[in-house]
Amino acid sequence: xxxxxxxxxxxxGAVSLAYYLLPRRxxxxxxxxxxxxFYLTADLRYWxxxxxxxxxxxxxxxxxxxxxxxxxxxxxxxxxxREEKKAARGSVKGKNRLTLAACLVLNxxxxxxxxxxxxxxxxxxxxxxxxxxxxxxxxxxxSFYLFQTMGYCIDVYRGKAKAQRNFLKFALFTTxxxxxxxxxxxxxxxxxxxxxxxxxFDGKQWSFGVQxxxxxxxxxxxxxxxxxxxxxxxxxxxxxxxxxFLLTLSYAVQIYGxxxxxxxxxxxxxxxxxxxxxxxxxxxxxxxxxxxxxxxxHISLGEWMKDYIFYxxxxxxxxxxxxxxxxxxxxxxxxxxxxxxxxxxxWFVTGIWHGLTPNFILWGMLNCLFIVGSEECxxxxxxxxxxxxxxxxxxxxxxxxxRMFLLMNFIRACDLFPHVGDxxxxxxxxxxxxxxxxxxxxTLLTLGLTGPDFAIxxxxxxxxxxxxxxxxxxxxxxxxxxxxxxxxxxxxxxLLLLAVLLMGKYGTGYxxxxxxxxxx
Amino acid sequence: xxxxxxRLCAALALGLAALLLVQALVCPKYTxxxxxxxxxxxxxxxxGGNDVLFVGDCEVYENFSPITLWENYGIPSAIRGSPQQMIxxxxxxxxxALRYETPRAVVFNVLSMKYDTPKSAGPDSRREAYNRMTxxxxxxxxxxxxxxxxxxxxGEQGRDALWSYVFPLLRYHERWxxxxxxxxxxxFGKDPVSHNGYLxxxxxxxxxxxxxxxxxxxxxxxxxxxxxxxxMEQLCREKGIQLILVKAPTLSPVWWSQWDRQVADxxxxxxxxYLNFLEVQDEIGIDWxxxxxxxxxxxxxxxxxxxxxxxxxxxxxxVGLPDRRTEEALSRRWAEKCARYYEEKAGLEAQRDGGxx
Numbered sequence: 001x002x003x004x005x006x007x008x009x010x011x012x013g014a015v016s017l018a019y020y021l022l023p024r025r026x027x028x029x030x031x032x033x034x035x036x037x038f039y040l041t042a043d044l045r046y047w048x049x050x051x052x053x054x055x056x057x058x059x060x061x062x063x064x065x066x067x068x069x070x071x072x073x074x075x076x077x078x079x080x081x082r083e084e085k086k087a088a089r090g091s092v093k094g095k096n097r098l099t100l101a102a103c104l105v106l107n108x109x110x111x112x113x114x115x116x117x118x119x120x121x122x123x124x125x126x127x128x129x130x131x132x133x134x135x136x137x138x139x140x141x142x143s144f145y146l147f148q149t150m151g152y153c154i155d156v157y158r159g160k161a162k163a164q165r166n167f168l169k170f171a172l173f174t175t176x177x178x179x180x181x182x183x184x185x186x187x188x189x190x191x192x193x194x195x196x197x198x199x200x201f202d203g204k205q206w207s208f209g210v211q212x213x214x215x216x217x218x219x220x221x222x223x224x225x226x227x228x229x230x231x232x233x234x235x236x237x238x239x240x241x242x243x244x245f246l247l248t249l250s251y252a253v254q255i256y257g258x259x260x261x262x263x264x265x266x267x268x269x270x271x272x273x274x275x276x277x278x279x280x281x282x283x284x285x286x287x288x289x290x291x292x293x294x295x296x297x298h299i300s301l302g303e304w305m306k307d308y309i310f311y312x313x314x315x316x317x318x319x320x321x322x323x324x325x326x327x328x329x330x331x332x333x334x335x336x337x338x339x340x341x342x343x344x345x346x347w348f349v350t351g352i353w354h355g356l357t358p359n360f361i362l363w364g365m366l367n368c369l370f371i372v373g374s375e376e377c378x379x380x381x382x383x384x385x386x387x388x389x390x391x392x393x394x395x396x397x398x399x400x401x402x403r404m405f406l407l408m409n410f411i412r413a414c415d416l417f418p419h420v421g422d423x424x425x426x427x428x429x430x431x432x433x434x435x436x437x438x439x440x441x442x443t444l445l446t447l448g449l450t451g452p453d454f455a456i457x458x459x460x461x462x463x464x465x466x467x468x469x470x471x472x473x474x475x476x477x478x479x480x481x482x483x484x485x486x487x488x489x490x491x492x493x494x495l496l497l498l499a500v501l502l503m504g505k506y507g508t509g510y511x512x513x514x515x516x517x518x519x520x
Numbered sequence: 521x522x523x524x525x526x527r528l529c530a531a532l533a534l535g536l537a538a539l540l541l542v543q544a545l546v547c548p549k550y551t552x553x554x555x556x557x558x559x560x561x562x563x564x565x566x567x568g569g570n571d572v573l574f575v576g577d578c579e580v581y582e583n584f585s586p587i588t589l590w591e592n593y594g595i596p597s598a599i600r601g602s603p604q605q606m607i608x609x610x611x612x613x614x615x616x617a618l619r620y621e622t623p624r625a626v627v628f629n630v631l632s633m634k635y636d637t638p639k640s641a642g643p644d645s646r647r648e649a650y651n652r653m654t655x656x657x658x659x660x661x662x663x664x665x666x667x668x669x670x671x672x673x674x675g676e677q678g679r680d681a682l683w684s685y686v687f688p689l690l691r692y693h694e695r696w697x698x699x700x701x702x703x704x705x706x707x708f709g710k711d712p713v714s715h716n717g718y719l720x721x722x723x724x725x726x727x728x729x730x731x732x733x734x735x736x737x738x739x740x741x742x743x744x745x746x747x748x749x750x751x752m753e754q755l756c757r758e759k760g761i762q763l764i765l766v767k768a769p770t771l772s773p774v775w776w777s778q779w780d781r782q783v784a785d786x787x788x789x790x791x792x793x794y795l796n797f798l799e800v801q802d803e804i805g806i807d808w809x810x811x812x813x814x815x816x817x818x819x820x821x822x823x824x825x826x827x828x829x830x831x832x833x834x835x836x837x838x839v840g841l842p843d844r845r846t847e848e849a850l851s852r853r854w855a856e857k858c859a860r861y862y863e864e865k866a867g868l869e870a871q872r873d874g875g876x877x
Binding site (some may be wrong): 448504507 | 527535542653683
């Protein structure tokens with residue numbers, strides 16, 4: 001059941017009604033039932049993966065918790081020496097580490113196999129074997145629910161989160177339908193106090209949630225899906241360098257509208273039910289440097305990678321030893337080297353999270369290169385700015401934003417070229433065949449979009465920019481409208497609804513149901 | 521709280537009304553060249569009291585004139601036709617019509633039996649457009665739901681297309697940027713384009729040569745077609761209605777003799793009357809230089825009147841349908857229909873002749 005379908009809207013309406021009309025203590029049960037029904041409407045074979053992840057995660061969490069409780073009781077009841085206590089703790093930690101490792105290996109192996117089977121060569125090799133059963137495309141949401149559940153298991157191991165002993169409540173955390181398909185990847189600690197508690201109906205909160213959903217539908221259907229045919233057409237090499245450049249711009253619009261639109265729907269749905277999910281995007285195209293960009297784009301994945309890949313590697317034994325050796329030989333650079341190694345590993349994992357193909361690994365490495373490069377060049381930048389005082393000039397902020405926008409567009413374009421050679425060939429065309437003429441000779445109208453399409457895109461992008469600018473400078477648009485005239489508020493959102501209904505790309509000839517991030 | 525609830529209700533009501541208005545605006549009005557899309561919905565305006573009900577595609581609604589049947593034989597009739605109407609649609613349209621009236625005879629044109637499934641009826645996009653023209657005008661009932669399910673193309677099945685029949689705004693939303701003045705003019709309704717389901721054409725475009733089509737590899741009429749013909753036969757039998765199978769006298773598409781034999785055998789087995797009008801063109805008096813507006817694909821009004829006169833004699837003498845011109849109320853209603861019919865005929869002739877001059 002896609003978010004972009006009438007059956008889903010009816011389903012969500014029914015879940016919301018049941019949620020608020022039934023006794024409060026049943027609310028989390030309603031959410032669980034709704035989540036089960038939601039996932040059941042996908043391919044039944046996908047259930048195997050969700051079940052394995054949920055059950056293995058639950059068993060691991062309970063087993064680790066059992067040992068910690070027994071340890072607590074043991075340490076309290078018996079008079080032990082410090083060495084005995086340390087040995088007891090070490091033994092439990094060792095066993096828990098094994099349990100956690102088994103759970104992580106099982107689940108990540110499952111994810112790896114599913115992603116590997118997307119590769120044609122692997123799929124062909126798997127034909128006729130038991131693995132061919134798994135060749136049904138990437139199970140819906142697996143990258144998201146698996147990362148979330150494994151992150152929770154790690155937090156329980158680390159003692160950062162309490163173990164959820166109620167299997168049904170644990171299952172709700174894993175399967176909660178608003179975020180099941182494309183995140184945000186949420187920490188258990190941030191949701192525990194919301195998912196299982198009662199929520200009274202709050203008109204303002206419900207209204208805000210529905211408004212946010214509507215905004216998400218606008219971004220997805222009016223902007224992202226409208227520009228999609230352009231992406232396919234602009235890949236043609238004969239369009240030259242300008243074609244490649246416009247491709248990067250168009251993809252920036254498409255992926256932003258598609259992904260943030262989907263997240264708006266997710267967060268809006270959840271908000272209308274009284275559950276606040278963490279933000280996953282904070283106007284990333286206003287970033288002035290790459291570090292800031294990755295604090296604003298797909299925040300939940302970035303935080304997951306930081307908490308469970310980057311930090312553990314950085315503070316691991318081998319890295320600490322490397323740090324000591326490198327500092328002795330390379331001075332200050334040596335001090336930073338382990339961080340760079342951890343960054344490299346993190347970005348490699350982030351790349352393969354998107355896909356097991358060279359272009360995604362390249363994408364990860366390019367991000368790492370520019371982040372590390374920025375760090376290394378920081379003193380140089382500081383001397384430059386001290387000399388020329390550009391940061392004090394009003395236009396410089398705009399220049400930084402534009403620079404970062406173009407850089408990330410170029411890096412992000414890796415997504416579009418499974419063959420890395422084609423990606424670099426695009427840059428080559430910018431030098432050898434710029435083809436500026438395509439902007440004025442009518443070529444643009446032969447690429448799958450009509451004049452009215454471009455006009456609507458222009459309007460949509462302008463509206464998106466205006467709203468984002470307001471949010472960046474002043475705060476919440478919804479709060480501002482809430483404090484104003486109620487008829488103006490309803491009128492504006494009704495116009496937004498009309499815009500989605502009339503200008504949205506859905507229905508016959510379209511496949512609006514899929515989101516770009518579903519493929520990951 | 522009461523004030524908020526009232527305000528909320530008012531806002532919701534206004535919003536809903538506005539959405540319904542927008543939906544009505546973007547839905548096609550089927551005027552001009554595509555006016556045959558109006559036929560399904562128009563039926564409800566003349567349903568009731570008809571002794572003969574025709575079902576089928578353009579071979580029915582452009583070849584048979586209910587006015588002629590009434591004027592010459594006193595037989596009130598209606599046509600439940602639509603463009604490219606498939607046999608499964610004919611069945612469900614008939615089932616729907618029988619909620620409003622019980623005619624003495626149902627006349628089904630058998631050409632559509634050559635299309636066994638939605639897929640066999642042409643490219644998806646074209647098939648989907650014809651489905652809409654046939655089904656959008658149906659009033660909601662189980663028959664409509666069944667008709668939609670039976671008609672959906674492969675592409676529609678994957679995309680929850682049923683919801684776009686429930687909320688046509690979801691199907692026609694993109695028309696907002698190609699609206700024409702008719703969309704506003706006919707926003708709240710329009711005059712009927714047909715005469716009890718007959719769509720009049722007064723143009724003359726003679727047949728210029730023989731219509732030739734390549735032979736087929738297999739002439740077997742499909743299982744699905746027979747399934748729906750059987751359902752139609754059973755429905756009529758249960759309601760005490762005589763089912764009459766006909767093949768209109770049009771030169772294209774070709775009605776192969778192999779198909780004709782299969783239908784004739786079926787009719788003989790079931791005791792049904794089957795009339796292939798292609799075999800009696802001379803008796804009917806069809807002149808292919810005068811009686812067609814599109815080189816023999818369909819008859820114009822002159823050809824339709826001849827065919828209807830011929831068929832009316834069979835309905836009256838062989839089938840035994842009564843002459844009801846003595847019924848005063850019925851006669852008054854039909855007098856108005858006839859007046860409108862001749863007014864349009866005169867108008868079309870004037871247009872045609874004025875153009876020729």
